[in-house]
Structures are given as structure tokens and as C-alpha cells.
Amino acid sequence: MAGKRSAPAPEVVPDIPERLAVADAPWLAPTRQRLQAAWRSGRFPHALLLVGRAGLGQSELALWVAQLALCEAADGRPCGGCGACVLFRSGNHPDLHRVTLEDDSKVVKVDQIRALSAVLAMRSYRGGYQVGIVDPADALNTNAFNALLKTLEEPSEQTLLVLVASRPSVLPATIVSRCLRLPMPVPTAAVAGTWLARRRPGTDWEQVLALAQGAPLAALDLAEAGVAELGPALARDLSQVGSAGFDPWRLAEAWHKDRPGERLLWIEHWVTGWLREALAAGDAVNNNRSSGLPRAAAGTNMGPVFAFLDRLRAARAAVEGPLNTQLLLEDLLVAMGEAFAAAQGRTG
Ligand SMILES: [Zn+2]
Structure with missing residues (x-):
């Protein structure tokens, strides 16, 4: 009317x-x-x-x-x-x-x-x-x-x-x-990188764009959140996962206070890189060395790691929600240790 x-x-x-x-x-x-x-x-x-x-x-x-x-x-x-x-x-x-x-x-x-x-x-x-x-x-x-x-x-x-x-x-x-x-089309890395460099010079956009799965505005948000700086320390943390004396509770306590979602994004990036490497094992694929994850070798059992990846993605969706983030991260770290142990034929 x-x-x-x-x-x-x-x-x-x-x-x-x-x-x-x-x-x-x-x-x-x-x-x-x-x-x-x-x-x-x-x-x-x-x-x-x-x-x-x-x-x-x-x-x-x-x-x-x-x-x-x-x-x-x-x-x-x-x-x-x-x-x-x-x-x-x-x-x-x-x-x-x-x-x-x-x-x-x-x-x-x-x-x-x-x-x-x-x-x-x-x-x-x-x-x-x-x-x-x-x-x-x-x-x-x-x-x-x-x-x-x-x-x-x-x-x-x-x-x-x-x-x-x-x-x-x-x-x-x-x-x-x-x-x-x-x-909406996903831009090529070159188009997105040029656009991002004009908006915010001095950032390693290739890395951040990969973490944002090619979405330029998501990359801007991640750069704003300081995601690139998180990488090296996180890789050091991950190299401990599943080892003797590893304490998932302490790590989860530290992570949940500081950009838990960005950390899970990094881990997802590395785990998918690890799976790519494992799929190509035997070929000279070695692009995932900064991750702190164990090396993927021929004969690796990828099933447990694929299952962990599903769990990781669900956790990333849930981490902004009302759940107890620290508990969620702790469970995830335990699951990660078990998945990579199983992948390499060790029992966790
Ligand atoms: Zn007008």
C-alpha cells in the first residue's frame, strides 16, 4: 500500500x-x-x-x-x-x-x-x-x-x-x-596482492592471503590482527605436540587468551600443507617446513589427519561461539597429538 x-x-x-x-x-x-x-x-x-x-x-x-x-x-x-x-x-x-x-x-x-x-x-x-x-x-x-x-x-x-x-x-x-x-569470484594471488599492497604496503601478502584462502578483505582483517607475527612461535608450540612432557592444558590456556581463531587458521593452513606433502610423498615437495609438524613420509597413514582436519574446521567455526574455548583447544591439541602419532604408525 x-x-x-x-x-x-x-x-x-x-x-x-x-x-x-x-x-x-x-x-x-x-x-x-x-x-x-x-x-x-x-x-x-x-x-x-x-x-x-x-x-x-x-x-x-x-x-x-x-x-x-x-x-x-x-x-x-x-x-x-x-x-x-x-x-x-x-x-x-x-x-x-x-x-x-x-x-x-x-x-x-x-x-x-x-x-x-x-x-x-x-x-x-x-x-x-x-x-x-x-x-x-x-x-x-x-x-x-x-x-x-x-x-x-x-x-x-x-x-x-x-x-x-x-x-x-x-x-x-x-x-x-x-x-x-x-x-563473487576469488581473485588471482597476483591481482589480490597488488590491490592489498596499495592499501597497506610493507606486508608479506602472499602468506596472509594464503591464510585467508585468497579472500582479500579477510586478508586485511588478518593482517590487522597481526596474524603473520603469530606464525613462528606457534610453530615452536606445535613441534611439542604429542611429545613426552607435552602439556596441552598449559598451551590451551595461553592460546585461548590471544587470537585463538587466528591460531587455528594457521594450523589448518599447515595441516592441509602437510596432507599435500603426504599425498606427494616421494616427490620433492618440501614447502611446509616452517610448521613444526612432523615430516610427512612415504607410507604415512593420512586417514587420522584428515579426520583431525575436520575436527579443526569445526573448532574454528565454534571458537567465536559461547563454548569454553580453552577446553576446546585442549581437546584439539590432544586430538592432534593422537592423529599425527597414528599417521606415523605410533600409538599415542
Ligand atoms: Zn548519482
Whole structure:
């Protein structure tokens, strides 16, 4: 139902220009061009689903496409200078509606989606498009998905809904089928490295990018957290795992107080490197020597280490949660000692 509206209170989002600059990243260019072509041809979809691992820029691209739809320069690109763009960049555009996690919540609440649906059903404030961004869209519960589905099934004219998800598999098929799905590409190491070096010179980006599994924004966060400095001491710790006199409780106590998630990322990086080395045992693969892990040799039993890797990944997902991190790390260190002992045919 269309109705008269008063201007909503300004959002407190001072970071929009910075995030729009990220959306200009070179690996997002093909996706930007595709969206611009659709926009210029007048075949713009009502709903977009931007999917990709965290740190590839999908949240930033969501803002960029919102600005594309709201820009009033009408030349098919976000101009940055029209009245709408100025409002947008200051976080005050009345026709941009962002739904995200509130406070410490892990889920987007159904009331947030209902409020979004209600506002999108009304006339836009400036007479053009209205844009709703739901980020992360994979943090909705069933009721919230159902509320969102109603908006997707009966979209108003000049309405754009942008969903952002790093785990698209949790989205119902009824939602996905009503969206244009745009996967975010992972840049090559060279493209990502050049981009990162411009933003923050003097960092060994090759290493940090590998830890971030190629996602440049995740690499920036990791560099900010000092992840590279953690490596050498961690390798020394790991060389003790499973040896006589090794004390997992003490190590877990030290680790859980200082960047436990980053430590597990390093271990995952090394364990996958170890498995690659074990798979190629006999060939001269020797790229994992800094890890403190035992050398992988021919005849190594990889099953226990693959099982440990699964456990490690689950721990990495859980380490930010409400579980007792120290206990989690202690269990993991014991399991690690056992896995590598079993891999080498020793009993733990
Ligand atoms: Zn503009």
C-alpha cells in the first residue's frame, strides 16, 4: 500500500565511502559491468543474491549496486555527485534500507524483515527506486525467510532487494529461485596482492592471503590482527605436540587468551600443507617446513589427519561461539597429538 512518508532518522554509517572504494576492486569489475549493462537495458531484476566466501567484497558490492539504483544522474553508473549520491555516501539516503545483525544477535529477526517488507511496500521517499539490503541473508530463521518470501513474490515497482550470503546452501530454494544469483569470484594471488599492497604496503601478502584462502578483505582483517607475527612461535608450540612432557592444558590456556581463531587458521593452513606433502610423498615437495609438524613420509597413514582436519574446521567455526574455548583447544591439541602419532604408525 502506497502512503505518504516522513523522512526516517539518519543511519549512523560513516563508512560508506570507504566501502564503496572497496567495491571498485578489480576482481569485482565483471560483476559490476554485468549489473550496469542490465541497469542500462532496463532489464534489472527485483532481487539479487550476492554469494561468496566472507572477505571477497560482496557486502561492499551490495552497497555499490544500491547506489547504482538510487543515483539520479541517469547515465547508468553511480555518479557520486548528484543529490541522491551525496545522501547515499553520508549514510542518509531515505530509500536505502539495510537489515543486518543487531547487537550480539546471531540471527536476523523476523521483525526486522517484516519492517523491511512494510517499508518496501510503500512509495519511495524521493520518487525513484527503493533498495533493501539483507546482509547476512543466511542468518535468517524460517519465519524470517517466510516473511522475506512474501516481498520477493509480490515485488513493488522500482524496488530492489539485495541479499548477501556466504553460506547460500542454507537459503530455501524458494528464495534463491526468485533472485539473480551472482557468485563473487576469488581473485588471482597476483591481482589480490597488488590491490592489498596499495592499501597497506610493507606486508608479506602472499602468506596472509594464503591464510585467508585468497579472500582479500579477510586478508586485511588478518593482517590487522597481526596474524603473520603469530606464525613462528606457534610453530615452536606445535613441534611439542604429542611429545613426552607435552602439556596441552598449559598451551590451551595461553592460546585461548590471544587470537585463538587466528591460531587455528594457521594450523589448518599447515595441516592441509602437510596432507599435500603426504599425498606427494616421494616427490620433492618440501614447502611446509616452517610448521613444526612432523615430516610427512612415504607410507604415512593420512586417514587420522584428515579426520583431525575436520575436527579443526569445526573448532574454528565454534571458537567465536559461547563454548569454553580453552577446553576446546585442549581437546584439539590432544586430538592432534593422537592423529599425527597414528599417521606415523605410533600409538599415542
Ligand atoms: Zn548519482
